[in-house]
Amino acid sequence: MAIHADNEPGDAERFSSEGDIAPPLSMSTTFEETGAHCYARVTQPLRERCETVLGSVEGTREHPAHCVLYSSGLAACFAVFAQMKPLRVLITGGYHGTHLVLHVIKRLAGDTVAIVELPPPEKVQTGDLVWLETPQNPSCDVFDIAAYTAAASAANAAAVSHVQCPPCRVVVDGTFAPAPVQRPLILGADCVLHSATKYLAGHSDAMCGALCVSDASLAKALKDDRVALGSTPGSMETWLLLRSLRTLHLRVERQSRSAAVVADFLHTATVDPTHPLWKLVRAVHHPSLPSDPGHEIAVRQMAPGLYGGCLAVELATEKAARALPGALKLFRAATSLGGVESLAEWRAKYDKAVSPLLVRLSVGLEDPDDLKDDLQEAILMLAC
Numbered sequence: 001m002a003i004h005a006d007n008e009p010g011d012a013e014r015f016s017s018e019g020d021i022a023p024p025l026s027m028s029t030t031f032e033e034t035g036a037h038c039y040a041r042v043t044q045p046l047r048e049r050c051e052t053v054l055g056s057v058e059g060t061r062e063h064p065a066h067c068v069l070y071s072s073g074l075a076a077c078f079a080v081f082a083q084m085k086p087l088r089v090l091i092t093g094g095y096h097g098t099h100l101v102l103h104v105i106k107r108l109a110g111d112t113v114a115i116v117e118l119p120p121p122e123k124v125q126t127g128d129l130v131w132l133e134t135p136q137n138p139s140c141d142v143f144d145i146a147a148y149t150a151a152a153s154a155a156n157a158a159a160v161s162h163v164q165c166p167p168c169r170v171v172v173d174g175t176f177a178p179a180p181v182q183r184p185l186i187l188g189a190d191c192v193l194h195s196a197t198k199y200l201a202g203h204s205d206a207m208c209g210a211l212c213v214s215d216a217s218l219a220k221a222l223k224d225d226r227v228a229l230g231s232t233p234g235s236m237e238t239w240l241l242l243r244s245l246r247t248l249h250l251r252v253e254r255q256s257r258s259a260a261v262v263a264d265f266l267h268t269a270t271v272d273p274t275h276p277l278w279k280l281v282r283a284v285h286h287p288s289l290p291s292d293p294g295h296e297i298a299v300r301q302m303a304p305g306l307y308g309g310c311l312a313v314e315l316a317t318e319k320a321a322r323a324l325p326g327a328l329k330l331f332r333a334a335t336s337l338g339g340v341e342s343l344a345e346w347r348a349k350y351d352k353a354v355s356p357l358l359v360r361l362s363v364g365l366e367d368p369d370d371l372k373d374d375l376q377e378a379i380l381m382l383a384c
Contacts (some may be wrong), residue, residue: 149258
């Protein structure tokens with residue numbers, strides 16, 4: 001679908017660049033009035049083409065999905081909160097930027113929106129927006145999507161019809177595990193969000209965000225809001241994203257499998273006294289590990305053998321954790337994740353809620369044995 005979803009009957013006319021005032025890459029913001037488009041904030045052929053492909057990748061023929069693109073992941077985050085107007089947002093931990101957006105929403109709503117620690121599924125109720133970031137940044141914690149969507153459906157079914165209350169909705173931030181690793185809509189989620197800057201664009205060169213939904217009327221409402229807010233991605237970013245979607249499955253499968261290899265290598269150092277890094281690695285977090293608290297859930301809701309390309313390692317001392325990204329040779333010391341190159345970040349630098357012992361690793365497309373050697377050499381050097 002990543003290769004052929006924009007090549008269906010009728011698509012040649014729908015995605016035609018004929019009428020562009022500026023020539024392709026569909027860079028034009030303005031179109032002749034005789035065509036299907038008039039102004040790029042409203043519709044634009046390249047963006048619609050990219051949304052068609054990403055919607056097909058996120059869903060299936062049996063469970064179609066509709067994609068709405070944004071200028072960034074946080075722009076998409078704001079859009080879904082603003083559209084769903086919850087009474088309570090149930091959320092725990094995760095990306096600090098999401099909490100920044102929530103505080104803006106809370107301020108704009110006059111403090112009528114409550115931000116509540118995510119309870120067990122049986123505690124959700126109508127008016128709630130359940131926010132599941134799974135796997136979670138940076139700890140790779142896993143949440144049971146199917147359990148929360150079932151609980152939301154039950155809460156909505158039991159609601160008193162005459163009470164004016166928004167339905168309980170489930171939104172999944174799937175940035176750490178894009179399709180084909182995980183498909184939250186098929187598990188019953190109302191919406192899946194991606195910071196498309198990460199795995200979807202995949203080359204550390206395009207900033208954009210995406211919301212994917214099963215409900216066509218919700219997709220239209222989101223697009224109507226986007227016209228008003230002006231939070232569309234640029235043409236170059238859209239073109240780069242579309243280019244990258246063609247190889248998404250190849251990249252994330254390789255990155256996921258390599259991350260599992262690296263995670264197993266580092267985890268062994270916590271249980272095997274003969275390992276070269278014994279007592280230098282305190283803990284490793286990745287859903288592929290059978291010892292990980294979220295492993296059983298991940299086995300149920302993620303693709304077989306694929307658990308995402310990010311992991312977290314806790315070292316024995318804060319000094320070592322802080323210095324590790326700069327001591328590595330193949331891993332680059334940088335924020336963000338999901339690109340073809342491996343990155344390492346002392347996460348507490350940007351998020352004070354994270355343990356100062358933790359280093360987030362985004363595994364790229366390098367040989368995993370080379371990445372293991374790079375980590376071992378750097379951690380041993382820092383221990384000297």
